[in-house]
Amino acid sequence: MSTKDTITLDGIPQQAQGQGYFLTSLDELVGMGRKNSLWPLPFATSCCGIEFMATMAAHYDLAQFGSERMSFSPRQADMLLVMGTIAKKMGPILRQVYTQMAEPKWVIAVGACATSGGIFDSYSVLQGIDKILPVDVYVPGCPPRPEQILEGIDKLRDLVHNEPLRRRNSPEYQQLLKSYGIDIK
Amino acid sequence: MDIQEVIDRLSQRFEGHIGNFEESYGLTTIQVRRAYIFEVIKYLKEDLSFNFLTDLCAIHFPDHEDEMRFAMVYHIHNLFENLRLRLRVFLPESDLEIDTMTPLFASANWQERETYDFFGVKFKGHPNLVRIMNMDEMEVFPMRKEFPMEDGGRVDKDDRFFGRTIHNE
Ligand code: SF4
Numbered sequence: 001m002s003t004k005d006t007i008t009l010d011g012i013p014q015q016a017q018g019q020g021y022f023l024t025s026l027d028e029l030v031g032m033g034r035k036n037s038l039w040p041l042p043f044a045t046s047c048c049g050i051e052f053m054a055t056m057a058a059h060y061d062l063a064q065f066g067s068e069r070m071s072f073s074p075r076q077a078d079m080l081l082v083m084g085t086i087a088k089k090m091g092p093i094l095r096q097v098y099t100q101m102a103e104p105k106w107v108i109a110v111g112a113c114a115t116s117g118g119i120f121d122s123y124s125v126l127q128g129i130d131k132i133l134p135v136d137v138y139v140p141g142c143p144p145r146p147e148q149i150l151e152g153i154d155k156l157r158d159l160v161h162n163e164p165l166r167r168r169n170s171p172e173y174q175q176l177l178k179s180y181g182i183d184i185k
Numbered sequence: 186m187d188i189q190e191v192i193d194r195l196s197q198r199f200e201g202h203i204g205n206f207e208e209s210y211g212l213t214t215i216q217v218r219r220a221y222i223f224e225v226i227k228y229l230k231e232d233l234s235f236n237f238l239t240d241l242c243a244i245h246f247p248d249h250e251d252e253m254r255f256a257m258v259y260h261i262h263n264l265f266e267n268l269r270l271r272l273r274v275f276l277p278e279s280d281l282e283i284d285t286m287t288p289l290f291a292s293a294n295w296q297e298r299e300t301y302d303f304f305g306v307k308f309k310g311h312p313n314l315v316r317i318m319n320m321d322e323m324e325v326f327p328m329r330k331e332f333p334m335e336d337g338g339r340v341d342k343d344d345r346f347f348g349r350t351i352h353n354e
Contacts, residue, residue, distance in 0.1 A: 123332070
């Protein structure tokens with residue numbers, strides 16, 4: 001579970017400020033904006049997807065992090081949540097969904113199956129989605145409880161917040177995508 | 186009509202081509218020669234009212250000699266009298282082919298595709314015999330016993346945690 005023991009509210013970015021103005025970096029400002037409105041694309045193929053439904057619903061309330069709008073179009077989403085067993089036949093479809101998402105985009109692998117194939121060590125199951133696309137956060141569990149999914153999303157929000165604006169243009173990032181054979185212009 | 190009557194009428198009609206009647210778990214099983222399976226099922230359907238093809242699938246016996254290395258099994262059900270029958274046909278690995286049942290039962294279409302997909306049995310006369318479950322690029326028939334069930338690409342598995350070493354050490 002979360003290592004934070006108190007809940008803090010997002011304030012304005014801590015930089016130079018005074019009455020009527022404050023100065024901050026663009027990175028900081030954009031990061032704050034992005035992290036508080038991640039649009040999730042749920043890619044649920046099996047049991048873990050059920051846990052995500054609970055995560056979205058009123059009790060666990062994913063909306064508290066600004067993610068209430070499930071985007072079922074990859075073109076309007078920036079957080080891909082892969083929940084469930086991905087059969088090898090599903091692999092190309094998942095990849096297509098990923099490549100259709102606009103940058104910046106992040107991926108969470110929810111559950112043992114999406115992370116590593118889980119109990120399905122079998123000829124027909126992809127042994128972890130990181131074989132076909134880059135993953136930012138892994139949520140362990142079979143299935144993970146909604147709290148764990150929330151924590152995964154919380155971890156991702158930290159990543160999003162601290163991501164430099166230029167990262168997606170950096171040679172390292174291009175190299176990463178290239179190593180997955182994902183073509184970018 | 187009871188199952189004995191079905192057997193009697195079948196034996197009369199297809200003498201010499203069916204045999205090995207046996208009963209296991211309350212289900213009567215008949216072995217049929219490959220060339221007659223279509224006729225037998227047609228007769229069962231049209232004359233003995235076995236109007237429902239419950240299931241069809243293949244079995245692989247890697248230890249049998251070539252002539253009997255594969256078997257096709259048909260489960261067929263008479264819904265009027267609630268009679269069930271199991272038909273078994275042995276196929277040689279060198280000539281893995283059998284008549285399709287699609288002219289009799291439309292439901293055989295996908296089941297035969299599945300059997301082809303997993304065992305490589307070819308169905309003569311099937312309208313669209315292509316893989317149904319696995320990836321089209323797959324080159325093997327994964328339910329054959331020689332094919333390893335586990336994915337070779339798995340790196341995180343430690344045999345100690347799966348009961349595969351003697352003292353788990
Ligand atoms: S990790 Fe477990 S719960 Fe999640 S999809 Fe796989 S089998 Fe189902």
